[in-house]
Every structure is written in C-alpha cells, then in structure tokens.
Amino acid sequence: MGSLNKGVGKVEVTLRWDPTPLGEPAHDLDIIAATYAAEDPYGSPAYVVHFDSRSPDGTITLNRDSRDGQGFGFDEAMTLELDRLAPAYTRVVVGIAIQQRGGRTTFGEIVNTGFRIREGYTVLAENDFADVSGSTAATIAEFTRNASGGWEFRQVVRGFDADPNSFAGTMGSSLT
Numbered sequence: 001m002g003s004l005n006k007g008v009g010k011v012e013v014t015l016r017w018d019p020t021p022l023g024e025p026a027h028d029l030d031i032i033a034a035t036y037a038a039e040d041p042y043g044s045p046a047y048v049v050h051f052d053s054r055s056p057d058g059t060i061t062l063n064r065d066s067r068d069g070q071g072f073g074f075d076e077a078m079t080l081e082l083d084r085l086a087p088a089y090t091r092v093v094v095g096i097a098i099q100q101r102g103g104r105t106t107f108g109e110i111v112n113t114g115f116r117i118r119e120g121y122t123v124l125a126e127n128d129f130a131d132v133s134g135s136t137a138a139t140i141a142e143f144t145r146n147a148s149g150g151w152e153f154r155q156v157v158r159g160f161d162a163d164p165n166s167f168a169g170t171m172g173s174s175l176t
Contacts, residue, residue, distance in 0.1 A: 007150025008143060009083035011119050013094055015076040018111040027110045028099040030164060031078045033060050034172045036091040041144075046089060048168045049078070059084045060092070082143055082151040090145040093156075093172040096129075097137040097164035107159075108133030115140050117153070125155040135159030137167040 015031050034045035035055065049060045059081040080092060096115065098105050107113055107129035116126040117140070125141065132138045137160040143151050160167050 007082075007146065007148075008119055008124070008153045009081070009151070011080045011082060011117060011124070011143070011153075013078045013080065013141065014116045014118075015096060015113075016115070017075065017113045025102040027105060028101070029076070029110070029113070030097050030099065031062060031076050032095050032097055032164065032168055032171065033078060033080060034093045034095075034168060035060070035085070035089050036093070036172055037088055038090040038145075041091040042172065044169065045172055050164070050168065057084070057086065080143070087145075087149070091172070092143040093139055094141040094143075095137060095139040095160075095167065095171045097162070097167045100136060100163050104136065106134050106136055107138065117141055117155070124153050127155070127157060129157075131157055132159030135161060137162050137164065137171070139171050 013031055015029055017027060017029055020026055030051050033049045035047050036043070037046045047055060049055050049062065051062060054061045061079050063077045063079055082092065098107070114128045117124045129138060139156050139158045142154045142156045146152055160171065162170065
C-alpha cells in the first residue's frame with residue numbers, strides 16, 4: 001500500500017521590500033527557482049525560472065515582478081506547482097538575488113525585506129534576511145521529492161555573495 005501523504009503540492013513564494021528614498025537608485029530583488037534532475041540533484045540546474053521566464057512545462061511561474069519594491073505588502077510572487085512537476089525532477093531550490101546595477105548592494109542595505117512561503121492558506125515559512133544581511137543573494141527554500149513521490153519542504157536561509165547570474169548556477173550546491 002502506498003503512502004497517503006501527498007506532501008507539498010502548490011506553493012506560493014512572495015517577496016517584499018520597501019522602495020528607496022526619492023532620488024536614490026531603485027533596489028530590484030528577484031525570486032529565482034532552480035530545478036534539478038533526479039540523476040544529478042546537486043549538480044547544474046536542469047532549468048532556472050526568474051524574471052521574464054517560466055518553466056518549460058508551466059509548473060513554475062513568476063506571477064508578479066517588481067523592479068523597485070513599490071506596492072502594498074509583497075511585491076513579487078512565484079507559484080510552484082510541485083504536484084505537477086515531472087518525475088524526472090527531484091529537487092527545487094528557491095532563492096532571492098539583488099540586481100547589482102548601482103554597485104554592490106546587500107540585504108542589510110534594503111529596508112523591510114522579507115519573504116513568505118505558503119501552501120494555500122498555510123504559511124510554511126516567513127522570515128526576513130537579517131541572518132544574511134551582508135549577502136547579495138540567498139537561498140530560502142529547498143523542496144525534495146521523497147521515495148513515495150511526495151514533495152517535502154525545508155526552509156534554508158543561506159547567504160551568497162554573487163550576482164544573479166552566478167547565483168543561479170551555484171544556489172543549489174549542497175545545502176546544510
């Protein structure tokens with residue numbers, strides 16, 4: 001008999017930050033999701049979803065993209081339909097990267113940063129970036145497929161000193 005636990009299904013990741021003061025360059029933070037194949041779950045991502053993109057099968061979509069943090073509450077939103085993701089993929093890592101257009105900017109320099117991960121109305125994680133305030137990018141979540149095919153969630157806030165492009169390639173390295 002199989003497991004009755006379906007695991008995590010459809011998840012929404014949201015990101016917030018306050019706009020910069022008038023006259024200063026805008027801060028632009030981005031949600032990034034990297035999907036890993038079963039044969040190499042800690043290698044290079046099979047594909048990456050970020051601003052202006054979505055997964056090839058439509059299971060991971062950036063629904064809202066902000067370039068300046070203006071808005072009410074959470075400014076960016078990404079939906080991950082893990083329950084629809086092909087069995088060939090066994091791991092998804094979600095992270096946040098700061099665009100570095102105006103020079104090196106860290107989470108500690110941006111006011112009121114935070115993220116929330118929820119499945120339906122259930123909050124799986126909600127946090128700020130205080131633990132990685134000196135970083136320019138950070139992972140926030142890891143989803144892994146278990147032996148019965150269900151998805152498990154683990155909050156992993158780990159800082160990186162990387163621009164968005166290099167972060168996308170290294171964010172899924174072994175998370176501890």
